[in-house]
Amino acid sequence: MENISGKYLFLKEGIFYFNRRVPKDLRSHYSSAKISYSLRTRSRAVASARANRASVKLDEYWYHLRSQDAELPGKHLLRHGLSRPASTNSKVVTPDVLTLSEGVLTYVRLKGNGRPKTFERAAHRSCGYVIDICGDKPLSDYTKADANAFRDALIRRGLTGSSITRIFGTVRAVFNFAVAEEGLSISSPFANVYYDRNAGVAVRSPIPVDAIRAVQQQCYQMDDEMRWLVALVADTGMRLAEAAGLLREDIFQQEDGRWVASITPHPWRSLKTDSSRRVVPLVGSAEWAAQRIHSQEKGSKFAFPRYNTSGKTNSNLASAALNKWLKTYVPKGATMHGFRHSMRDRLRAVECPADVADQIGGWHTDGVGQGYGTGYPEQVLSRWLSAVA
Known part of the structure; x- marks a missing residue:
């Protein structure tokens, strides 16, 4: 077989990837102008063989698409503009060919x-x-x-x-x-x-409260951008990506002096679920982090610029760096996500109602009635968070 795949290969961090542009006349069938994915190998020979097979399959499929798009008598009567097999029995309609x-x-x-x-x-x-x-x-x-x-x-x-x-x-x-x-x-x-x-x-372990206190003390002493992010997550239970993608303006002080963080989707960082959109009161180490962020000169619109340099929030980079630092102070196997598990346990320990805890953490609450209204006032959320912080 002719090797047609060489120009469709590229190497990234030692792994070969397949990359091929979709022909202009077929772009309407695709959500992206190119097809790109990992070939899951470091071997050029293996990657070339896999890319070659993928290219042949694409050529066959694109031929099929072009033949479907060809002008045919009565094409306007076809469902979705695609030809489909007709039943041999004129009295029987078989639509189940999608x-x-x-x-x-x-x-x-x-x-x-x-x-x-x-x-x-x-x-x-x-x-x-x-x-x-x-x-x-x-x-x-x-x-x-x-x-x-x-x-x-x-x-x-x-x-x-x-x-x-x-x-x-x-x-x-x-x-x-x-x-x-x-x-x-x-x-x-x-x-x-x-x-x-x-x-x-792998079971994600919650971080014990005494370890959380020790981590927070280290954050206060080191007092830098990475530790502000840890402190913000530690006393809110935010997902790391949620916190890392915040703007400075997403963290603000209300008229009564309380600090809050507005967690909303952004082009550089989406949210995991609809219930993740929320306003979280900042108390304890999270309040300290908010104050430290706003005490800096406004060189960037982001609360954590180092993790927002490429048009997308790099939460993987944040996770790798912070987990490496964190393991000195927490039990073996615990990670940044452990703060989120711990927050749930800490709220249980003060007998916080489950639907209040769900609103604080952005967890989904089942039940038709949960979709009514706008949720608990921030003062209520703040009171329960203050009880655990």
Whole structure:
């Protein structure tokens, strides 16, 4: 086979990646102008072979797309502008020929408005795994054997149980939505697939209160940007990415003198869930961090400039650096995320109501009634946070 993949390879940190631009006449079928992903190898020979196979598959698929886009008599009558097999029985209509790739496009088009880019990427990535393993088939053609083969392939890749659960959840959501949208009477074979959901999952330990106090004392002594971030997370339970992506103006003092942080989505840092959008009172070490941030000259709009230098909040960089520093002061295995687990336990220790704790941490609260109103006043949240700080 002719090696056509060389120009589609690039090397990043020792790992080969596939990168190919989508032809201009087919851009309308894609959400991005290029296709880029890791080939999961450091070997050029292996990477070249994998990229070559990917290129051939793309060329075949693009030929298919171009043939579908060709002018055909009665094309305007085709659903979604795509040709579909007609029933040999003129009295029987068989609409259940929507393929999984088309189902993804329907799902993203109708449910993706206002969602972060990660929503679309997750749908394409997870269903792309199914297509790579089982093929891009009509929804009605997928079987339980396909779902089991999909599961086995994910396990062979070494994915943890939690990662497999997340991928299966996305595939089920796309499949069920596409089926409902098309009015098909089929059930998803990707439901009730067994695997060990705890396989490879590391238990994230909460940080003991005495260790939190020791860490906070070190933050007060060292008094730099990295320690301000630790102090802010320690007494709020914020996710590290939430805190690292804050603007200076997101942290402000109210008329009554209380400091708060407004956690909202930004172009450089999205939020994990809708319930993550919230206002968190800052007490204890978090209040100290807010004061130290605003005592500095306004050289940057970001509260933590070192983690916002490339148009995206680099929470991975923050996590690596802070976890390395933190391990001197906390039990083995504890990380920055342990502050979030600890905050939940600290709120339980002062008998804080669960829905108040959910609002403080941005956790989802079940129940229809929880969607009514605007939530607890900040004074109530501040009182409970003060009790643990």
